[in-house]
Amino acid sequence: MKKMLLIYIVLIAAFALYVLRFEYTSQVNSSWENRGLRGDLGETYMMITFQSGLEYWKSPLKGFEDAADALGVTVEYRGATRYDAKEQITVIEQAIARKPAGIAISAIDPKSLIPAINKAVEADIPVILFDADAPGSQAYSFLGTDNYKAGVTAADKMAELLGREGEVAVLTLPGQQNHEERTNGFRETIQQRYPNMQVVEIADGHGDTLKSRDETIRMMKAHPKLAGIFVTEATGGAGAGEAVQNTDPGNGQKLRIISFDTNKATLDLIQNGTISATIAQGTWNMGYWSLQYLFHLHHHLTVPAPSPSGENAPLPVTVDTGISVVTRSNVDDYYAK
Amino acid sequence: MKKMLLIYIVLIAAFALYVLRFEYTSQVNSSWENRGLRGDLGETYMMITFQSGLEYWKSPLKGFEDAADALGVTVEYRGATRYDAKEQITVIEQAIARKPAGIAISAIDPKSLIPAINKAVEADIPVILFDADAPGSQAYSFLGTDNYKAGVTAADKMAELLGREGEVAVLTLPGQQNHEERTNGFRETIQQRYPNMQVVEIADGHGDTLKSRDETIRMMKAHPKLAGIFVTEATGGAGAGEAVQNTDPGNGQKLRIISFDTNKATLDLIQNGTISATIAQGTWNMGYWSLQYLFHLHHHLTVPAPSPSGENAPLPVTVDTGISVVTRSNVDDYYAK
Structure with a gap:
C-alpha cells in the first residue's frame, strides 16, 4: 500500500507539473501576442507587375519578401509576361478570385487598370500601388520615385x-x-x-x-x-x-x-x-513598405479606419521612396539586391 | 501486480505526454521568435515638439504610442513649452545625452534646428522629422501634409x-x-x-x-x-x-x-x-510611421543601409501623410483621437 501511495503521489505531482507548465506556456504565448507585429503564414499577399521578366522587379519583390519574413506572412508574385494592359488586368482579376490578404500593383498605365483595382478594393482586398501610379483609383497609397x-x-x-x-x-x-x-x-x-x-x-x-x-x-x-x-x-x-x-x-x-x-x-x-x-531608385523600399501598408490594412491597424465614402486617408497617400547616388565607392552594396 | 503495471503505464504515458508537450511548445516559441517585428521594452524612442501644450500634438503622439505598443518598445514625449527655437534645441540636446533608440522631431523652423539634428545623427541616434520639416538636415525622412x-x-x-x-x-x-x-x-x-x-x-x-x-x-x-x-x-x-x-x-x-x-x-x-x-491632417500616421522608421533604423532593417556619405536613402525620404475631409457624417470618428 505504501508503494502504491508513493506512485500516486508521483503521478499527481507529474500531472500538476504538466498543468503548471501548460499554463505558464499559454501565458507567455499570449503576452507575445500582445507585443510585436506578426501575421499568419496562411495570410497571402500578392505582388503584380507587368513585364514579369524585368530584372528591375527583383528589388521591390525582395523588399516585399523581407517584410513578409519580418511579419510572418506569405507572399506570391504574379506578372503579366508582356507589356500589355489587358494581360495585367487578367492577372489582377485572377488574383481577386483567390481572395488574398492584399495586392501591391505596379500599373502598366495610369488609366486602364482602374476598374480592376477598384474591383479588388470593393471586394475588401486592400490595394497599394508602387513604382507606377494609377491616379484616381481607389488604391490606398502610392509609393514611388519623384x-x-x-x-x-x-x-x-x-x-x-x-x-x-x-x-x-x-x-x-x-x-x-x-x-x-x-x-x-x-x-x-x-x-x-x-x-x-x-x-x-x-x-x-x-x-x-x-x-x-x-x-x-x-x-x-x-x-x-x-x-x-x-x-x-x-x-x-x-x-x-x-x-x-x-x-x-x-x-x-x-x-x-x-x-x-x-x-x-x-x-x-x-x-x-x-x-x-x-x-x-528606392525599389526595395517600394516593396517593403507596400507589404507593411497592406498588412496594416488587412489587420485594421490604421487610424482612421478606411471608410466606404473614401473620405478618410487611413495611410500616407503618396510616398517618395527616394533615390541614392551610386558611384564606384558604394557600387558593391548594389549587386544582387 | 496487474494494477501496479497499469499505474506504471499511466505514469510513463503522462511523462511522455509532458515531454512531448514541452518540446512542441519550445518549437512554437522559437518559431515565434523568428517571426514578427518586435523590439525590447528597454528601447526608448522620443518625440520632441515645440509648444508642448497644443492639442494638435495629441494625435501624432497617439500614433507614436500605438506603434510602440505594436512593436513592444517604449516612448517618451518631450516638448519645448514655448514657441521658442532655443528652447527646442536645448530639449534635443538633453535627449541626445540620454542616448535614445531614435528621435522624432517636429521642427519649429526650417533652419535653426539643423545643427542639433545633425549632432544626434552623428551620435548614431536616428532622427525622423514629422509635421514641420528642416530641409538640408541629416534626418532620414520627413512625414507631413502636402x-x-x-x-x-x-x-x-x-x-x-x-x-x-x-x-x-x-x-x-x-x-x-x-x-x-x-x-x-x-x-x-x-x-x-x-x-x-x-x-x-x-x-x-x-x-x-x-x-x-x-x-x-x-x-x-x-x-x-x-x-x-x-x-x-x-x-x-x-x-x-x-x-x-x-x-x-x-x-x-x-x-x-x-x-x-x-x-x-x-x-x-x-x-x-x-x-x-x-x-x-494625417497626424496619427505622422507619429505611427515615424516610430516605425526609427525602429527600422535602430534595428538595421533597412536596405540599403544608411551610409556615412549620406548618398544612400535607407528609407522613403518624403511621405505625404494625406488628409481626410471631415463632415457631419464622419465627425464622430475624430473626437478624442
Whole structure:
C-alpha cells in the first residue's frame, strides 16, 4: 500500500507539473501576442507587375519578401509576361478570385487598370500601388520615385563631377512622362544653379543600346566640348558607355556619364569607371513598405479606419521612396539586391 | 501486480505526454521568435515638439504610442513649452545625452534646428522629422501634409457644397508658408476647374477668433453674394463660425465654411452644422510611421543601409501623410483621437 501511495503521489505531482507548465506556456504565448507585429503564414499577399521578366522587379519583390519574413506572412508574385494592359488586368482579376490578404500593383498605365483595382478594393482586398501610379483609383497609397527630384540630383552630381562648368547633354525617351520629368529636373537645375554649364542637346536614345551608342557618338562630334551626358534609363546608359569606351573625344577629357537604375550591366560599367554615377531608385523600399501598408490594412491597424465614402486617408497617400547616388565607392552594396 | 503495471503505464504515458508537450511548445516559441517585428521594452524612442501644450500634438503622439505598443518598445514625449527655437534645441540636446533608440522631431523652423539634428545623427541616434520639416538636415525622412493638395481638396469640397457656382473667399495667415500653400491650392483649383465660381477676396484672420469673426462679417457685407469661405486654420474657423451664427446674410442662403484641423471646438461646430467640413491632417500616421522608421533604423532593417556619405536613402525620404475631409457624417470618428 505504501508503494502504491508513493506512485500516486508521483503521478499527481507529474500531472500538476504538466498543468503548471501548460499554463505558464499559454501565458507567455499570449503576452507575445500582445507585443510585436506578426501575421499568419496562411495570410497571402500578392505582388503584380507587368513585364514579369524585368530584372528591375527583383528589388521591390525582395523588399516585399523581407517584410513578409519580418511579419510572418506569405507572399506570391504574379506578372503579366508582356507589356500589355489587358494581360495585367487578367492577372489582377485572377488574383481577386483567390481572395488574398492584399495586392501591391505596379500599373502598366495610369488609366486602364482602374476598374480592376477598384474591383479588388470593393471586394475588401486592400490595394497599394508602387513604382507606377494609377491616379484616381481607389488604391490606398502610392509609393514611388519623384522623377523630377531624381533629375535635380543627377544635375547636382554632374556639376560636382565637372567642377561646375562645361557643356552637357541628355539622352532620354521623349514623350514618356517619367523620362520627361527626369529631363526637366536635370535641365532646369543646370539652368538655375550652374551659370557656367549649358545643356546643349536633348536627344532620343529610343531605349536601345545601339541607337544610344550612335546618338552619343554623333553628339560628341557635334559638340566637341561636350563634357557630360545624363542618360535617363539603363539601356541607353550602356550604349553611351560603349560610345565612350570606343571613341577618343580628342580633347583629352573623358566624357562623364550619369545613368539611371542599377541593373548588372550598369553596375559593371561603374566598377570599371566607364559610367561615373547612376541613380538608384528606392525599389526595395517600394516593396517593403507596400507589404507593411497592406498588412496594416488587412489587420485594421490604421487610424482612421478606411471608410466606404473614401473620405478618410487611413495611410500616407503618396510616398517618395527616394533615390541614392551610386558611384564606384558604394557600387558593391548594389549587386544582387 | 496487474494494477501496479497499469499505474506504471499511466505514469510513463503522462511523462511522455509532458515531454512531448514541452518540446512542441519550445518549437512554437522559437518559431515565434523568428517571426514578427518586435523590439525590447528597454528601447526608448522620443518625440520632441515645440509648444508642448497644443492639442494638435495629441494625435501624432497617439500614433507614436500605438506603434510602440505594436512593436513592444517604449516612448517618451518631450516638448519645448514655448514657441521658442532655443528652447527646442536645448530639449534635443538633453535627449541626445540620454542616448535614445531614435528621435522624432517636429521642427519649429526650417533652419535653426539643423545643427542639433545633425549632432544626434552623428551620435548614431536616428532622427525622423514629422509635421514641420528642416530641409538640408541629416534626418532620414520627413512625414507631413502636402499643404497645396489640402487646398485643392478644400476647393473641390467647396464646389460640391455650392453646386459648382458662386462667390467664395479665403481667411488665412498671409506670409506663413503652410498657409500660403493651402491658399494657392484653393485659389488655383477654383480658377482652373470651376468657371462659375470666383475667389473674391483673400483676407487676414491673424490666427485670432475675434479678428476672424470681424473679418468674416466685413466680407459678408462687402460681398453680399458670398456663398463660401475657406479658413486655413482652426482658430479662424471658429471665428468665421461665430460670424455666421450671429449674422443673417439677408439672401436666405447660409454661408458655407470649410475649416482646417480637428480640435474639439471645430468638431463641435461641424456637429451643430455651423461649419460644413474641415480638413483633417494625417497626424496619427505622422507619429505611427515615424516610430516605425526609427525602429527600422535602430534595428538595421533597412536596405540599403544608411551610409556615412549620406548618398544612400535607407528609407522613403518624403511621405505625404494625406488628409481626410471631415463632415457631419464622419465627425464622430475624430473626437478624442
